[in-house]
Amino acid sequence: EIVLTQSPGTLSLSPGERATLSCRASQTVKTNYLAWYQQKPGQAPRLLIYGASSRATGIPDRFSGSGSGTDFTLTISRLEPEDFAVYYCQQFIDSPPTYTFGQGTKLEIK
Amino acid sequence: QVHLVESGGGVVQPGRSLRLSCEGSGFPFRSYGMHWVRQAPGKGLEWVAVIRNDGSQKYYADSVKGRFTISRDNSKNTVYLEMNSLRAEDTAVYFCARDFVVVTVTMDKESWFDSWGQGTLVVVSS
Numbered sequence: 349e350i351v352l353t354q355s356p357g358t359l360s361l362s363p364g365e366r367a368t369l370s371c372r373a374s375q376t377v378k379t380n381y382l383a384w385y386q387q388k389p390g391q392a393p394r395l396l397i398y399g400a401s402s403r404a405t406g407i408p409d410r411f412s413g414s415g416s417g418t419d420f421t422l423t424i425s426r427l428e429p430e431d432f433a434v435y436y437c438q439q440f441i442d443s444p445p446t447y448t449f450g451q452g453t454k455l456e457i458k
Numbered sequence: 459q460v461h462l463v464e465s466g467g468g469v470v471q472p473g474r475s476l477r478l479s480c481e482g483s484g485f486p487f488r489s490y491g492m493h494w495v496r497q498a499p500g501k502g503l504e505w506v507a508v509i510r511n512d513g514s515q516k517y518y519a520d521s522v523k524g525r526f527t528i529s530r531d532n533s534k535n536t537v538y539l540e541m542n543s544l545r546a547e548d549t550a551v552y553f554c555a556r557d558f559v560v561v562t563v564t565m566d567k568e569s570w571f572d573s574w575g576q577g578t579l580v581v582v583s584s
Contacts, residue, residue, distance in 0.1 A: 379562065383570050385503075392553055392574035393495075393503065399560060399568055436503055440569050445517045447493075447505035447569075 350375050352437055352450035360458040367424040369453045371437035376417050381440040384413055384422045387452075388433045396435075397422060424455075432457050460484045460573040462554050467578030470544055478539040480554030480575055488512070488532040491557030493571055494539045496550035504550075508557060508569075509537060522548075544582045551577040 351374040361367055371382065380400035385393040395404040397413035400420055410425040424431055437450040466478040480492070494506040507518045507528040516528050527540040537554055558572030 379564065379566050379568075381568055385571075387503075392576055393571070394574070395558070395570055395572045398558070398570045398572075399562070402560075404572060438503075438570075442567065442569070445508055445569060446519075447495075447508075447571075449503040449505070452502050 349446075350377065350439055350441065350448055352439055352448055354435075354437055354450035354453045356453060357451075358454045358456060360456050361427055362458045363427050363429055365427050367422075367427055367431070367455060369422040369424075369435055369455070371415075371420040371422070371450050373418045373420070373439060377420075377439050378441070380416055381442070382413075382415070382420050383438045383440075384411075385436045385438060386431075386433045387436065393436065427455075429457075431455065460556065462556065462573060462575035464552065464554055464575045464578040467552065467580045469581045469583060471584050472545060472582055474544055475540070475542045476544060476580060478541070478552055478554075478578060478580070480537045480539075482535045482537070482554075482556070485556070485573075487535040491559070491569075492528075492530060492537040493555045493557055494528060494537075495553045495555055495571065495574075496548075497553070497577070498547075498550045501550075506552070507539065511557075541580070544580075546582050549580060549582045551579050553577045 355370045384397040387393040401413045461483045493508045509528045525543045530537040555571035556573040558570045560568040
């Protein structure tokens, strides 16, 4: 079983700043099977990035994903007020299908 | 526009059963696999189960295997989660999510959760 560890647990930044969120896997993630989700309080998660670096439909280009192997990064280039939320990374194993989430990073307003 | 609506949550005693439903609209329901994902109060996300578009294949997290059953009725655009032998640790908001399959240039199939319902709360307590 692959364990995903996200860091930091909480990130305090101001609007306009750049946010860098990390997700480290305990084993190599095959073929960049990694996604990022955003969740605001009381809401369902929203898919931001899949395949490590592809933006989902309707996601602004200030969100970008990178990385491979065991180390992945979500970058938000210039924070907007609506970006403050909890972010989860998630990996997928295809045989048999298994999905695992990281514990989340809370992005809060400084 | 994709719309997923869960129902069936509530308070149930340990050891009892509960069935959740998720009705989809705004997309060709029978063409998509569907997932259940849960979130315990104040905690992170945990994948529970997936069912293929035609119901032919079903997979479960180890934590629910043998106790939960996922099924679907494409004539009703609905996916179900039958939960038996419920435990306190099953207390969570249960989300249904659409399976978004991406075929890569190397012909691998990626699977993600691209649309979610708002969730239904299940509380297991005596």
